[in-house]
Amino acid sequence: MKLLALLLSLTFPLVSHAEVDADFLVRRYDDSKTQVISPHLDVSGTFNKDTMKVAASFVQDFVTSASADVVSYSSTGVIKEERNEYSTSFETIIPDGNMSVGYVQSDEHDYHSKIVSAGGTREFFQKNTVMSWGFSNGNDRINSTSNSAFDERMRHQVYSLSLTQILSKVSLIQFVYDFRVENGFLASPYRRARFVDTGGVVTTRSENHPLTRNRNAFAIKYNFFAESMASTFATTYRLYQDSWGLMSHTLEERLTKEFSKKFQTSFAARYYTQSKAKFYEDYYTDSSALFYTGNKTLATFDGYMVSVRPAFFMTEKIQLYGKAEYFKQNFKDVSDQGLNNSSRSDDKPLELTAMVVELGLEAKF
Amino acid sequence: MTALLARTPERGPQNLTLPSEGPHNGWMPTSYGLLRWLLPIALLVVSISSAEAKTKIVTLGDGVIVYSGPGEFYRPLAVLPAKSELRAGNKPVSSKNGAFYKVLVKINEAKNAIGYVSLKADIRTVDDTLGEDDLEKYGEIALVNRALQLSYTALADRNYLYTVGYMKFLSPGFYFKGFAGQFSATNASATVAGGEVGNDALLFGPFSGVVNYAAGLFAPSSEGAIFQASSGMNAMMQAGFGLRLNMRGVASLSAQATQFVAFNANNSFVSSGGMVTLEVGL
Numbered sequence: 001m002k003l004l005a006l007l008l009s010l011t012f013p014l015v016s017h018a019e020v021d022a023d024f025l026v027r028r029y030d031d032s033k034t035q036v037i038s039p040h041l042d043v044s045g046t047f048n049k050d051t052m053k054v055a056a057s058f059v060q061d062f063v064t065s066a067s068a069d070v071v072s073y074s075s076t077g078v079i080k081e082e083r084n085e086y087s088t089s090f091e092t093i094i095p096d097g098n099m100s101v102g103y104v105q106s107d108e109h110d111y112h113s114k115i116v117s118a119g120g121t122r123e124f125f126q127k128n129t130v131m132s133w134g135f136s137n138g139n140d141r142i143n144s145t146s147n148s149a150f151d152e153r154m155r156h157q158v159y160s161l162s163l164t165q166i167l168s169k170v171s172l173i174q175f176v177y178d179f180r181v182e183n184g185f186l187a188s189p190y191r192r193a194r195f196v197d198t199g200g201v202v203t204t205r206s207e208n209h210p211l212t213r214n215r216n217a218f219a220i221k222y223n224f225f226a227e228s229m230a231s232t233f234a235t236t237y238r239l240y241q242d243s244w245g246l247m248s249h250t251l252e253e254r255l256t257k258e259f260s261k262k263f264q265t266s267f268a269a270r271y272y273t274q275s276k277a278k279f280y281e282d283y284y285t286d287s288s289a290l291f292y293t294g295n296k297t298l299a300t301f302d303g304y305m306v307s308v309r310p311a312f313f314m315t316e317k318i319q320l321y322g323k324a325e326y327f328k329q330n331f332k333d334v335s336d337q338g339l340n341n342s343s344r345s346d347d348k349p350l351e352l353t354a355m356v357v358e359l360g361l362e363a364k365f
Numbered sequence: 366m367t368a369l370l371a372r373t374p375e376r377g378p379q380n381l382t383l384p385s386e387g388p389h390n391g392w393m394p395t396s397y398g399l400l401r402w403l404l405p406i407a408l409l410v411v412s413i414s415s416a417e418a419k420t421k422i423v424t425l426g427d428g429v430i431v432y433s434g435p436g437e438f439y440r441p442l443a444v445l446p447a448k449s450e451l452r453a454g455n456k457p458v459s460s461k462n463g464a465f466y467k468v469l470v471k472i473n474e475a476k477n478a479i480g481y482v483s484l485k486a487d488i489r490t491v492d493d494t495l496g497e498d499d500l501e502k503y504g505e506i507a508l509v510n511r512a513l514q515l516s517y518t519a520l521a522d523r524n525y526l527y528t529v530g531y532m533k534f535l536s537p538g539f540y541f542k543g544f545a546g547q548f549s550a551t552n553a554s555a556t557v558a559g560g561e562v563g564n565d566a567l568l569f570g571p572f573s574g575v576v577n578y579a580a581g582l583f584a585p586s587s588e589g590a591i592f593q594a595s596s597g598m599n600a601m602m603q604a605g606f607g608l609r610l611n612m613r614g615v616a617s618l619s620a621q622a623t624q625f626v627a628f629n630a631n632n633s634f635v636s637s638g639g640m641v642t643l644e645v646g647l
Contacts, residue, residue, distance in 0.1 A: 092574065094566030095443055095472050095537045099576045101606055116622070118606035120564040120576035122539045126427075126446065133562065133578040135604035137624040137637050155635045157624050159578065159602045179602065181626050183635040212633045243630050 020045040025360035031352055034065040040360075051093040059085040083108045089117075097122040110143040110189075119160075130164040144189035152185035174221040182213045193292035194337075196283040202342050207293045210279075214243040230258040245278035246298060266309040270327075273302035282333045283344070296334045296350065303329035309358075317365070323358035420455040422466055424448060426487040431470045431480035432510075436462035438647075440510040440534045442480040443470050450491075457484055472567065509646030510534040514542060518603075518623055520638035525549045526603075526625065528557065532644065538566040538573075548583065548627075553590035555627070557583050557601055571611045575619055579603040583627040591627065592634035601627045605640055617644040 021044045029036040044055035063081040089102035099120045106113040119134030136158045144150035162176040192204035219238040226233065238250040252270040259265065277298040279291040307325035314320055331350040338346030424445045431451075432439040435458040445451075457464040458481065465481035466488075472478050482488060511533050518526040528546030535541055540563055548555040559581015567573045583601035585591045607621030623640040626633055 092566075092568065094564060094574070097538065097564055097566070099564050099566065099574050099606070101576075118576050118604070122536070122562075122564060124536065131562070133576075133604075135578060135624060157602075157626050157635055157637075159580075159604060159626075161578070181628055181633050181635055183633050212628070212631075214628050214630065214633060 019050065020365040021362065022365070023360060023362040025358060027356060027358045029354060029356050031354035034063065036064075037062045048092075053091045054089070055091075056088045057086075059083075059087075061085075081108060083111075096124075096127075110145055112141040114139050117158075128166045132160075132162045132164070134158070134160045140184075142185055142189065147189065150189055152189075154182060154184035154186060156180065156182045170225040170227065172223050174219075174223075176217075176219040176221070178215075178217040178219075180215040180217075182215070184211060186211065186213055187293070188295070191294035193294045194283045195287060195292075196285060196344065197287075200343055202283070202344060204294070205292065207295065208291055209293060210244065210291055212243070216241050232256040240274075242277075244298070246274060246276065248272065248274035262313045264311050266307075266311075268305070268307045268309075270305040271302070272304070274300065276300040276333060280333075282335050296331060299334045300332040301329050301334070302332075303327060303352075307356075317363060319362040321358075321360050321362070323356070323360075325356040325358075326353070327356075328353045420453050420490050422451050422453045422468065422482065422488045423491050424451075424486070424488050429482060429486045429488060431468060431482055432465070433478075433480060434509070435460040435465040435467075435481045437483070438462070438509055438511065439481070441537045442472070442478060443537050451482070453482070453490070455490075478567065511647040512617070512644040513647055514544075514642055514644045516544075516546070516640055516642040518625070518638060518640040520623075520625055520636040522636070523551055524636060524638075526557065526640075530561070531647075532561075534565075538564055540565060542577075542579075544579070544581070548591065550591055553586055555583055555585040555591055557581055559601065561603075565609060567611075568608075573609045573611060574606070575609050575621060576606045577604060577621075592632055594629070594632040595627070595634075596629050596631075599627050599629045601625070607640070609642075615646060618642070619644075 021042075023040070023042040025040040025042075027036075027038040027040070029038070038059060038061045040057065040059045042055065042057040044053055046053045061081075061083040063083070064078065065081070066078050083106060085104065085106040087102065087104040089100060091098055091100035097120060100118060102117045104113075104115040104117070106115075115136050115138035117134065117136035119132065121130055121132040123130050136156075138156045140154040140156070142150075142152045142154060157180070159179045160177070162174060164172060164174040166172045187207035187209040189206070191207050193207050195203050195205060197203070217238060217240045219236060222235045224233045224235075225231070232255070234252075234254040234256070236250070236252040236254075238248075238252075240246075240248040240250070250270060250272045252268065254266060254268040256264060256266040277293070279289070280293055280295075280298040281289075282299070284292050305325060305327035307323060309321060309323040311319055311321040329352040331352070334350040335344065335347035336350040337344075338348070424447055427446045429445040429449070430437075430441045431443040431445060433442050434440075451466075451468040451470060453469070454467040457466055459465075462483070464484045466484065468480050468482050469477050470480040511531070514528075514530045514532050516526070516528045516530065518528075520526065526546060526548050528544040530542045530544030530546075532540050532542040542561040542563070543559075544561060545556070545558040548557055559579055561577055561579035563575060563577030565573050565575050580600070580602050583591075583599040584597060585595050585599070588596055603623060603625045605621040605623030607619055609617050609619035611617045619640075619642045621640045621642070622637070624637040626635050628634070
């Protein structure tokens with residue numbers, strides 16, 4: 001941290017006020033078929049009398065998976081994967097607002113992504129109303145372990161607008177609209193769509209998805225601070241719709257309770273439901289179908305999540321926190337294929353449960 | 366002597382003791398021999414030095430606007446709440462919009478800038494004994510708050526976008542722009558029109574940072590032109606960030622990285638590139 005402060009001081013003359021934040025976090029995801037361990041390191045520093053901020057982060061994902069989506073290309077039935085993500089950003093405070101730019105790069109051996117982003121905020125009416133907008137431009141390169149000649153591209157852009165209104169001393173409301181457009185190769189080179197013929201014999205094909213997807217999400221958030229309970233309630237509703245015909249609803253409630261000056265805990269519960277994409281089928285019966293997929297996230301399902309996140313302030317500048325999150329998804333039209341890959345005889349409805357555990361340490365210098 | 370130069374907004378312009386006014390201001394005796402000449406000379410010297418003196422103004426109510434130049438056609442630099450204190454030059458500046466105090470306004474914790482407050486604003490002067498450490502060492506920005514903007518965007522694969530727009534700064538550093546223009550590809554073109562919001566804030570010297578977001582309509586010359594499955598009327602969005610060089614209110618030139626999408630429910634055209642803009646103050 002001292003090195004970063006020194007670097008900032010050499011680069012910027014007004015850096016003597018620099019404050020450096022560091023956050024180290026380890027996350028573990030486990031859904032019984034796939035395990036992901038992800039260490040995160042975020043470092044940020046302010047300078048120029050705290051009006052400017054630079055940040056950098058590094059994330060790794062170590063994936064071990066026996067998921068049916070990918071194991072068909074592994075001789076052992078298990079794949080191991082590593083992803084590295086680097087990001088950096090710059091933010092400056094301006095009169096009644098701020099501006100920011102950022103860059104993210106993510107690399108796996110068969111997937112590379114580069115994203116440039118920027119955004120701004122503007123405060124009106126003595127900071128009671130805040131308008132924000134952000135956008136990003138990404139270019140992904142997709143390869144395949146099983147086919148060295150496979151080399152596809154996908155471009156994606158995000159445009160985001162939000163309006164936050166303070167309603168009273170203890171409440172605010174926020175409206176958010178996100179538009180994301182994806183263009184190019186939008187399938188996976190590994191996933192297979194399942195076809196069944198009139199004799200009940202199952203065959204598979206590589207996915208074929210439309211080359212574009214326009215995704216719209218609208219959210220309303222309401223935050224309320226109950227002083228007598230020393231608690232904050234955050235309620236969110238999100239409506240999602242895309243050009244593939246998929247629609248979803250998300251309802252989330254988060255309660256953050258301050259038990260003492262040194263200890264607080266957040267509890268969250270979320271319900272999610274979605275309808276399937278227009279071209280999704282569990283088993284395709286029409287062999288001449290134009291689009292077909294093996295992506296179960298395009299199916300009909302609902303799910304819920306509960307989580308708890310305790311945070312302990314060891315000192316004014318050091319915080320230790322943890323998180324445990326459990327979620328379950330019930331798929332209406334996805335079959336979990338059994339050992340017999342050529343028929344549906346031992347299929348059963350797919351259910352997915354997962355546990356996510358996090359442990360983090362945040363410090364200011 | 367500087368105490369004599371304390372001003373109220375109403376009296377300010379009339380009470381100025383300008384060098385040329387000294388001998389004619391009516392209160393000086395004229396029958397004291399040598400003093401008859403020495404006093405005007407002394408007053409002249411004091412008046413010249415007093416042109417550098419400073420005063421302080423205090424806002425009496427909310428919403429006092431500090432402009433980047435001496436007129437309401439300049440961009441608002443700040444909107445001040447009541448009881449804000451500003452260092453000011455004691456000699457108001459006249460323009461076709463009236464008289465303005467030249468003030469030092471705090472843009473943020475690390476940046477001050479020269480601004481102008483109308484004498485008609487809800488303010489009063491309170492002190493004339495400030496030090497010499499301000500105003501002259503800061504440059505003026507003098508950005509107009511309304512401009513005609515021409516933009517040229519070069520996107521990947523020889524696609525281009527030209528627009529003309531009218532932009533107006535609604536609050537300090539925040540603008541709205543209405544625009545119309547032409548999208549040009551190798552074998553087809555489209556008409557575009559829409560609106561844009563953006564932040565434009567001084568970062569260093571005459572350079573400001575720009576972040577903007579635009580949305581509008583995209584009408585190709587024929588269905589299926591520009592991108593497969595395009596219809597007669599599609600939506601478009603464009604966003605970018607970059608630097609703008611401000612040329613003292615006469616014009617501004619910017620260079621930006623930009624991203625562009627035109628889309629309908631069936632397909633999209635996604636691209637990115639560079640944009641330059643030229644603004645001329647209105």
